[in-house]
Amino acid sequence: MAIVVDIDVMLAKRKMAVGTLAERVGITPANLSVLKNGRAKAVRFTTLSALCEVLECQPGDLLRWEPD
Template sequence: MRIIVNIDVMMARRKINSTQLSEKMGITMANLSILKNNKAKAIRFSTLELLCEILDCQPGDILEYAAEDDERLK
């Protein structure tokens, strides 16, 4: 997939750990891990909105488009 999820970057900037974020979002650690590790095939706008609210950021801070030859995709 050519979309990179930067939740971990925003979490580090906001000094929040996975446990805290999953509790605030009301999702399991397993589901948060799927999002963080680029394993999700889709994300609901309501989930994205909640992430942005909790992490005080914009959707573009979390989601990034990468070129096909981008090393981060390997």
């Protein structure tokens, strides 16, 4: 996939656990894991917005494009 999800990077910068992020965003840890590991086919804007709010970042801090 050409879109890379950098949630791990932001979690490390914020010193936050995956479970904490999932709880604060309002999604299950399993769904966050799917997104975090690049296995998601889509992400809702409401989820992306919540991630950005909790992690205090921009969407571009979480998603980036890389050529295949």
